[in-house]
Amino acid sequence: MAVDQSDIEKLAELARLQISEEAAAETAQSISQVLELVDQLQAADTQNVKPMAHPLDAVQRLRADVVTETDQRESLQAMAPATQDGLYLVPKVIE
C-alpha cells in the first residue's frame, strides 16, 4: 500500500501540522516505504488471532474512588500563557 501527497496533506490537517509541499511529497515517499513493511505483515494469516490491545500481557489495576488531588490551580496556571478569572485563555473558538 502506498500513500500519496494528498493523503499526507489530509493527515497533516487532521493533526494540525503545517507542512510544505516538498515535505509532503518526501514524507509520502518515506511513509510508503514503511507501509511496504506493513504489506509483508499483512500477508501473515491472522484468522484466529485476536487483535492485540496492548503489548504487555497484563491487566489494568483499578484505583478506589477517592479524591486525592488538591487544588493546584495557582501553580498550574503559572505555566499557562494566558489566564483570566481562573480560566485558561485560548485563541477564540467559534462554532
Place this chain on the structure above:
Amino acid sequence: MEWETVIGLEIHVQLSTQSKIFSGASTAFGAAPNSQACAVDLAMPGTLPVANEQAFKFAVMFGLAMNADIGKRSVFERKNYFYPDLPKGYQTTQLEEPIVGPGVIEVELASGETKSIRLHHAHLEEDAGKSLHEDYHGMSGIDLNRAGTPLIEIVSEPDMRTAEEAVAYLKKIHSIITYLGISDGDMSQGSMRCDANVSVRLKGEEKLGTRCEIKNINSFKFVEKAINIEAARQIDLIEDGGSVVQETRLFDVDKSETRSMRSKEVANDYRYFPCPDLLPVILDDDYIETIRNTLPELPDAKRDRFVSEHGLSKYDAAVLTTDRPTADFFEAVAKGSGEAKLAANWVMVDLAAYLNKSETTLATCPVNAEQLAGLISRIKDGTISGKIAKQVFEAMTNGEGDADTIIDKHGLKQVSDTGAIEKMVDEVIANNPAQVNNYKNADDKKRPKMLGFFVGQIMKASKGQANPQAVNEILLKKLGEQ
C-alpha cells in the same frame, strides 16, 4: 406518500463518582473554574491515567439493569480530535470492546402498548471541559473541571419510529440510572445529554434513509420537538426533489429549527486506536455476580410488585414508579395509612397537583409521607370526609402541622352524632315544604336525584362536617315519615 421516521439515540450519562475516571481530582459540581483540574486532566507531560473502579461498577450495574451482556474484558481507545476543552488531543473512550454489550428493554407508551428497544452497546469514556465564548479580550476561556468526569454513552439501535417512543425510551433510561443511583440524571445541568440520529423513509421500505445527528438536546420536551422538526425538514427536502446530506445538526430552541454544524464535518475522522496508557480491564464472574446481588429493585419490578402487593392498576403502578422518590413516598404513605389505593390517589392527584403548581419537588415538599398517611387514616376512620380532607391537605402544604393538629385547630371533625344530624335534617325539612312535597309525589326513579338537594342543604348547614352516610340514612328515614 406515507413517511416513517427512524430514530436512534445516543445518551451520555455522567456517573456519580467522587473522583474522575482517570485521576483523583474531584467531580463536585459548581467549584471555582479549574480548581478541580489536576495535572492528569490537563494532560501534562509525564502523567498517566489510573482507572477508577467505581466507574466500572456503575457501568456494570447499568448493563445488568438493561439485561445486557457485560464486557468481562474491556479496552480503552483514543478518539483523536482537536478542541481546546480536550487538552490531550484525544478522548479516552471505548469502541471495539465496550463494557456493556447488546441488550434490550421494554418501554411503555401512552396507548398502553409496550415496545422493545434494543441496546447496541454502552461504553465508558471521559467528559471534556467547557469552553466559554464570552469576550475574554478576543479569546475563549477554558474551564477543565468537567474534563475527565466519567460518562457512560448508551447507544440504542434505530428501533424507535416516533418522537413519543424516543422520549419514552429516554425516560426509561433516566428512570433506570436514577433508581440505580449511578447518576443524578439532571438534564438541565448536563448530567444526562442526548443526541438523536434521525432519518426518514417511505413506509414499507426496508432500507434506512440518510441520517442526521442532532447534538446535545437537554430536555425531554426538546427531544420530542427536535425529532419532529428534523423529520419534517427531511420529508420536505425529499418531497421537493432534494436529498438528505449526512451531517451533524444543532437544535435551536428559540427558532424551532435544526441547523447544520458545518465546522465538524471536515475533520470527522477520529483515527481510533487502542490507548497504550491503559491496559485491558478484566472483570471476573464473581465481581459481576456480587454487583448483581446488590442491585436495588428496578422500576419494572417495583411496578409489578405494586400491582400484586398493593392492588394498584398497572397504569397507576407505572406512574408511581417512574422515579424512585415518588415510589418510596407512595409506599411510606400506603404502609402508614394501610390504604394503598387512597394513598395512590392522593400522591398522584392532590400531591402531584400541589408539586406542579408550587414548582417544588418531594425533597422540599412541606408535606411528608407520615403526615399524608395520618390524613388518610383520618378519612378511613371517619373523623373527616374526603372533601374536608382536601382542606386539611391545603393547610398541611402551608406548614400547619399534622392532620390531627389541623382538624382540632380548625374544628373540622366530622359530625357523626345522630342527635345533631337529626336536628339539622329536621330544620331543612321544615324550611323546604315545597321540595318535600315534590319528593313525596315523585316516583322512585326521580327520588335519588331530588335527595341530593336535601343532602346539599344539610352539608351546607354543617359546613361540610356532617358524616355523609349518617345524613343519608337519617334523611331517608325522616322523609319517609313525612
